[in-house]
Amino acid sequence: MRSIIAFLAVSLAMNASAAVYKWVQPDGSVMYSDRAPQENTAPAELPTLQQIKMPPPPPVDNNTAPANTASQPQSTQYSKLEITSPTNNSAFRDNAGQVTIKLDLQPALQGDDAISLTLDGSEVGQTKSTSVTLKNVNRGTHTLGAVVKDSQGVTMISATPITFTLQRTSVLLRHKP
Numbered sequence: 001m002r003s004i005i006a007f008l009a010v011s012l013a014m015n016a017s018a019a020v021y022k023w024v025q026p027d028g029s030v031m032y033s034d035r036a037p038q039e040n041t042a043p044a045e046l047p048t049l050q051q052i053k054m055p056p057p058p059p060v061d062n063n064t065a066p067a068n069t070a071s072q073p074q075s076t077q078y079s080k081l082e083i084t085s086p087t088n089n090s091a092f093r094d095n096a097g098q099v100t101i102k103l104d105l106q107p108a109l110q111g112d113d114a115i116s117l118t119l120d121g122s123e124v125g126q127t128k129s130t131s132v133t134l135k136n137v138n139r140g141t142h143t144l145g146a147v148v149k150d151s152q153g154v155t156m157i158s159a160t161p162i163t164f165t166l167q168r169t170s171v172l173l174r175h176k177p
Contacts, residue, residue, distance in 0.1 A: 019034065020033070020044050020046060021033050021041050021042075021044055022044035032044070078106065078107065078148055078156055078157040079107070079157075080105065080157075081105050081106075081157045082103065083144060083145075083146055083162050084103065085101065086100075086164040089164070090164050090165070091166075092165075092166065093166075094167075095168050095169050096136070097135065097137045097138065097139070097166065097168055098133055098134065098135055098137070099133065101146075102131050103130040103146055105130055105148065109128055109148070112151035113148055113151070113156065115127050115129075115130070115146055117134075118144070118161075119143070120142055120143055121143070121145075126149075137166055138166070138168075139167060139168035139170070140166065141165045142163070142164055143163050144164065145161040
């Protein structure tokens with residue numbers, strides 16, 4: 001009963017041009033539009049929208065004194081991590097499967113922090129260098145990601161992942177003598 005009342009209340013509040021019409025084409029495809037395909041077409045019944053109520057934020061306590069930061073090590077705030085090579089959506093050939101990765105990190109890597117590289121969602125290693133060569137990468141399209149992690153493994157900054165295509169000669173294509 002509640003849903004019927006809610007539907008009627010929403011229907012009355014809606015503008016006539018806000019209706020959604022649904023019909024099936026002769027080829028079987030389903031079409032939706034805000035305009036009726038024919039004059040005698042009725043609006044489609046749509047499911048109610050999901051609503052999520054957010055909990056109220058926790059209260060702020062302004063009377064709390066700041067912790068003693070002199071004894072705590074300062075964490076480095078990195079402002080930039082970018083994969084500069086290979087470029088996004090690039091394609092290149094290397095029959096040995098070597099991919100040279102170059103990163104732009106601002107400021108430079110500090111302390112025990114390390115750069116973690118991922119290829120197709122799997123970590124392929126950690127390094128302290130902003131220039132690394134991956135070896136024996138399979139041919140095809142890959143997604144490359146990079147993040148800086150502190151000594152506890154907490155991600156401090158991440159680069160926007162890039163996609164590249166590595167072209168390699170197939171072992172199935174043997175030259176005939």
